[in-house]
Amino acid sequence: MLIKHRYGFPGIALCFLASGFAFSQGGQATGADFSVSRDNVPHKDPVYSPYVGQSHPDRVYWGDSHLHTSYSWDAGLVGNTLGPDAAYRFAKGQQVIASSGQPVKLVRPLDWLVVADHAESLGVAVLIERSDPAILASEVGRKTHDLYKKGEIYDAFETWGLNVIVKGDNPLTDENLTRSVWEEIIDHAEAHNQPGEFTAFIGYEWSSAPAGNNLHRVVVMRDDGDKAKQVLPFASYDSDDPEDLWRWMAGYEDKTGGRVFAIPHNGNLSNGVMFSTETLSGRRINSDYAEQRAMWEPLYEATQMKGDGEAHPFLSPNDEFADYENWDRGNWNGEVKKPEMLAHEYVRGALKIGLQQEKRLGVNPFKFGLVGATDAHTSLSTTREENNFGKISMMEPGPDRWAGQIVPDPDEVGTSTYEFETIASGLQGVWSRENTRESLWDAMKRKETYATTGTRMTVRIFGGWDYDEKDVLRPDFAKTGYLGGVPMGGDLKAAPDGKATRLMIRALRDPDGANLDRVQIIKGWLDSSGDLQEKIYDVACSDDRAVGTNNRCDGLVGNTVNVAAASYTNDIGDALLMAYWEDPQFNAEERAFYYVRVLEIPTPRWTTYDAVFYGLDLPEGVPADQQERAYTSPIWYTP
Structure with missing residues (x-):
């Protein structure tokens, strides 16, 4: 059954999709570190204020968990002259002078930042x-x-x-020298951390790349400098095995009483190693490995400057939006990628493999939330297409930056990747009560976070068994969502008889960006035969388009991009999309996950802005426009 309501004012559309409604009681909706306590909500004595006891996250905070400054060897040795102080000032909205001598500023400040300089050669x-x-x-x-x-x-x-x-x-083997540099980095974070206004996390990058396969992780601490200064960063010099990194993280927590997690990234340069079902030492992963990975690595960097990693057309041939900024030629050493590697590099493939491993091991090693980050080595966290200052300082804006190589091809076998193939991505939205290290870190740990390719659209989803199709319209949408189910990153368990997963979704456009095209639910599951499946459902379409029998919006949203002027208009698409959906193919015995992908209308790619600004021809093979997008952390269902 499909019910669609369109309100009588521009830019807002709402969809209800369901396979029939069932409203019986019962069922479990659980999430790690559940974000609102039901005990906090008054049930007995009525009070006038509707907000008494309310403790659920009520704001999305924007930040970048992966930014390099001149303290990283592959930033400072290629022309970056800006240290952590400039990086924080820029993130706070101040205008700075880039290493190339050009003034640069964000359209709006960020709320938080992780300066993640490489532990190696710090x-x-x-x-x-x-x-x-x-x-x-x-x-x-x-x-x-x-x-x-x-x-x-x-x-x-x-x-x-x-x-x-x-x-x-x-x-640089002198620990005292490393300590002095590490403490400088910490002191910068402490100086810029302003609880309630701006959060400067203490962190760094562990940069393992055995045989050229990128296994890098950003390590993010919840703590202040007094605890962070008790240790030195664990580097790939110490070990390139992530299991050893996890042991170091456990040691950090034991020694300091602090908290820490790691965020893997760049799976598309790992040649299938990032989400391998074998350890780095070659043994088949076991339940202990799965438990450790799930505990220490709750998030995954789904999109960044070195390509988007949500989906791939080889893995998802029925997904017309999967062919988006894929980097799929090889690894850092120029080893050519093989098709069988891809499922172990991309978000959707890894989430599905995680279901399979959970059935075998009892624990899902790849049960991660999604984040976006820049991996910029310029000290400048820029993510907008018209404000893209590139990945490294040698490739900041200029008429000749397109020709530079990012990934080399030493044997000339076709694995080179060029600067014009980088993307302006990405950002991370975190649902939290406060802009503090503790509150934001906790929200990330429970996976109440989502990735975007640089846009700041607001996206929220809830999953449960008893939502009503009108709940998505409620002004207390979030409170209803928490009390009746789980947010993104949560778990649904043991479906009640006759019930199917129900999702509520709201997506609001970036106030400084483009209107929305559509909202999609991506479902992956392990079927009763042991095979992995996926399906995409369009659940909200802008401009009065209906959802057809193929589960897709009726037609494309259109395109207002003027390539010659590098411009677009918002006279197509909608500002707000909302949807209620019930899984029409739900099977209570099958493990599954659901995440939401939101697409904007087409807008100019950064190379189009460059072409107009510098009077250049567009690079061959690169699209003139693209559709920015957001990916939420999944909601899982476990029988």
């Missing part, structure tokens, strides 16, 4: 700039220093990278 460019004796004491350090000081920046970068990062000839 602060080397800063030490070179200071001519630190520790750098000059070794041959490789002195050579890198002299090249850098002469202005031969890329030669300095290659010299350090080949000798230290690749060959492991690391001259």
Whole structure:
């Protein structure tokens, strides 16, 4: 059954989709660290204020969990002169001068930031700039220093990278030196952390890439500097095995009483290793591995400058939106990617494999929420297409930046990836009560967070058994959602007889961006035969389009992009889309997940803005426009 209501004012559409309504009582709706206590809601003595006892997250806070400054070797040694202080000031909305000498500013400030400089060679460019004796004491350090000081920046970068990062000839083995740099980074975070106004998380990146397969993780601490300073960052020099990183994280918590998690990223450069069902040492993953991974890695970076990682057309041939900014040629070493690797690199494939492993092990190792981040090495967290300052400082805006390579092809086998193929992505929205380290970190840990490709659209979903189709219209939509089910990142268990999963969804456009095209539910499940399945449901369509029998909006939203002017208009699409949906193919015995993908109307790609600004022809093979999108953390169903 399909019921659609369109209100008499522009920009708002609402859809109800269901396979028949059943309103019996009962069932479980549970989530890790449930975000509102039912005991907090008054049931006995009525009070006038409807907000007494209300404790659920009521705001989305925007931030970037993966930004590099000049303290990262592959940022500072390729021209980034901006340290953590400039990164925080920029994120707070201040105008700064980029390393390329250009002024730059965000359209709106961010609410929080993780400066995630590489643990490996931490602060080397800063030490070179200071001519630190520790750098000059070794041959490789002195050579890198002299090249850098002469202005031969890329030669300095290659010299350090080949000798230290690749060959492991690391001259910076003095723990006191590492500690002094680490404490500088912490002090910057402490100085900029303003509880209630702006959150500066303490963190870093562990940059493992065995055989060129990217297994990098960003490590994010919940704590203040007094605890973070009790340890040194765990680097891939110490081990390139994520299981050893987890042991270090456990040691950090035991030693300090603090809290920490890690966010894996760049699965599309891992050549199938990121979500492998074998450990790095080659053994089949077991329940202990699954428990450790699920505990220490609650999130996954689904989109960033080095390609989008939500879906792939090879894996999802029936998904017309899966072919979006995929990086699928190889790994860092130029090893050509094989088709069988793809399922172990992309969000949707990994979530499905997780269901399969959960049935085998009793624990789902790939039960992660979704985040977006920039991985920018410019100290500038820019994500808008018209304000894209690139991934590294050598490729900041300019008429010749398109030709630079991001991923090399040493054997010339077709694995090169170029600057024009990077994307402006991404951002992370976190549903929280407060803008503090503790509140935001807790929300991330329980997966109440979502990824976008750079837009700041507001998206919220709830899953339960007893929602009514009118609940999505309620002004207390969120309170109703929490009391009747779980938010994104939550778990539904043991479906009551005759009940099916019901989802409520709201999506609101970025106030500084484009209208919305549609809202989609992506369902993945493990069927009774043990096979993995997926299906996409369009559940809300803008511009009065109906949902057809193929579960898709009736026709495309249209396109207002003027390529010659790098512009678009919002006279198509809707500002707000809402939907109620009941799973028409629900089977109480089958494990499943549901997440929401929201698409904006077409807008110009950053290369189109560049082409107009610099008077260039568009690069061959790159689309002139694209559709920004958001991906929510899933809601899981477990029999």
